[in-house]
Every structure is written in C-alpha cells, then in structure tokens.
C-alpha cells in the first residue's frame with residue numbers, strides 16, 4: 003500500500019489515505035521488457051497479485067508474447083468462472099499493458115503509434131478528489147491546478163445536502179470564469195431522481211459532464227438522468243468488461259465513455275470499447291493511470307479529455323507528464339514510456 007500525498011475523499015470510498023499498486027514486468031528472449039500495472043482502492047491488491055502469479059503467469063511462460071489477443075482470451079476464459087470482471091479484470095489489465103509495452107518496445111515505437119497513432123497532443127484536466135475539502139482549500143487547489151497549465155478541472159459532488167454541492171460548484175465556476183472546462187463527479191451516490199434534480203441545477207454553471215450520478219448497474223436510470231437532467235453524462239470507471247460498456251452506450255446512458263485501462267482488462271478491451279464508442283459517435287475520456295491513458299487517447303480519433311488523477315504516482319516516475327496551455331503530449335519513447343522508480347517503491351512492497 004502506497005501513502006497518498008494528501009488525504010482524498012469522495013462520496014463512495016470516503017476518506018482515502020493509501021492506494022494499492024500491483025506491477026508486472028515481462029521479458030522476451032531478446033531481453034526486451036514490458037511494464038504493466040494496476041491499482042486498488044481500500045481492498046483487493048493482494049488478491050490481484052495472487053491471480054497474476056498463480057493463474058495468469060503459467061499461461062504466459064513460453065508463450066508467443068506478440069499474440070496478445072490470444073493470451074488475453076486464454077487468461078479471460080481461464081478466470082471466467084470466478085471473473086467476468088472484478089479483480090480478474092484488474093489482474094489481466096496489468097499483464098495486458100505489460101505485453102503491449104513489450105511489443106511496442108521490441109518494435110522500437112511509441113505505444114500510441116503502434117495502437118493507431120492519431121494525435122500526440124491531448125487536452126488534460128485535473129481530477130480533484132476533494133469532496134470533504136473545506137471550500138477555501140478547494141478554491142486554492144483549483145488555482146494551483148490552473149497554475150500548472152491546465153485549462154480544465156473536475157471536482158467531487160455528493161455532499162449530504164445538494165445545496166452544499168451547488169454552493170461549491172458556484173464558487174468554483176466564479177473563480178475560474180467561463181473559459182475553463184468544468185466537470186463534476188458524484189461517484190454513484192445519488193438516487194436517480196436526486197441526480198436529475200442535481201443535473202438541472204448544475205446545468206446553470208455550464209457543466210461539461212456529470213460523472214457517475216448513480217449506481218452504474220442502473221442502466222435505465224442513467225438513460226433517464228441524461229435525458230431529463232440536461233447535462234452530458236460520463237461513466238465507465240466501475241465497468242470491468244466490454245459488455246457493460248455496450249449496455250450503457252446502447253441505452254443512450256452516456257456521452258463521455260470512461261474506461262480505465264488498469265481496471266477494464268487492459269489495452270486489448272480498451273481499444274474495443276473505444277471503437278464501440280466511435281461507432282456511436284461518442285468520445286472517450288479516461289480514468290486513473292494518466293501516464294498510460296495519454297498513450298491510448300493519442301492513438302484514437304475520438305479521444306476526449308485526459309484525467310490527471312490525484313494519486314500522485316508522479317513521485318515514482320522518471321518522466322512525469324507536463325502541461326502547456328491545457329495540453330500534454332504523448333512521448334516518442336518506445337513503449338508507453340513510463341518508467342517506475344522501483345528503488346523508491348521498494349519501501350512499500352509487501353509479499
């Protein structure tokens with residue numbers, strides 16, 4: 003478990019002080035190495051690591067590392083009875099990202115080019131995890147994020163009273179003015195009727211999207227909130243397979259599709275989700291692990307905003323991403339270009 007640089011809070015996970023991280027390194031016969039990782043909140047990291055070690059590793063040993071789809075299918079169906087998503091999707095994701103990184107590195111090409119190569123320049127936003135932050139601190143955080151060069155921000159909503167949320171949204175919009183893109187994230191907390199009421203009130207503040215207004219399993223609820231609330235909906239961080247995305251997208255319950263490559267089964271299903279969204283003329287945004295997601299959004303034609311996630315992984319990275327005028331740029335380094343400082347991470351390692 004890795005301590006967070008600051009205490010974080012949202013409506014569902016409460017107060018967060020640590021996160022779990024599971025890393026995978028795969029080497030080929032020529033000595034090339036691929037790196038993958040996933041993360042957990044509050045629970046599950048040891049179980050994810052155990053699935054990789056006990057159940058996925060035997061599938062990979064002596065296999066052709068270039069046949070990623072085949073290895074993904076074998077892993078998925080090997081774990082299917084206890085999987086179909088959940089922690090199996092996290093475990094497969096870490097391995098799948100490592101295999102894609104390995105392939106791109108062995109081809110000496112950046113991952114975003116191997117995956118299609120659309121545009122390395124991606125607009126980014128600061129994803130605040132700030133529900134319980136006092137309002138003066140929330141405004142300070144907002145100013146700090148704008149000072150970093152970002153032109154888009156997101157804050158948490160879902161406090162005890164909706165009026166508190168509206169007051170905080172108003173204060174932030176007044177601070178940032180009309181030109182900054184502004185999103186809100188309820189982390190699934192509201193019943194559908196409250197979500198519709200909240201969306202209608204927040205529409206006054208030019209909200210770019212309302213994220214996860216209710217339980218992600220309530221597909222018809224999402225469709226109602228989007229239709230009746232009048233604000234575009236973002237969702238997907240709690241989906242762990244392609245089919246869950248298909249259900250929500252085909253029900254017109256989402257506008258900004260938000261798969262997390264570290265938790266949806268990896269790059270292999272992520273690409274299918276992106277193509278599915280494209281076929282519905284929808285944009286794809288990201289969740290978590292922004293250093294990886296930057297590569298993915300740069301690969302596709304329907305990429306939207308990149309979330310700069312608040313877990314502070316940049317402390318352990320050799321090349322953290324930077325921002326110019328609201329944008330960041332995918333690197334030209336081979337693979338995904340992310341190098342973790344394993345020496346620094348060693349102090350948090352558990353068996």
Ligand SMILES: [Mg+2]
Pocket residue numbers: 187189213214239
């Ligand atoms: Mg979210």
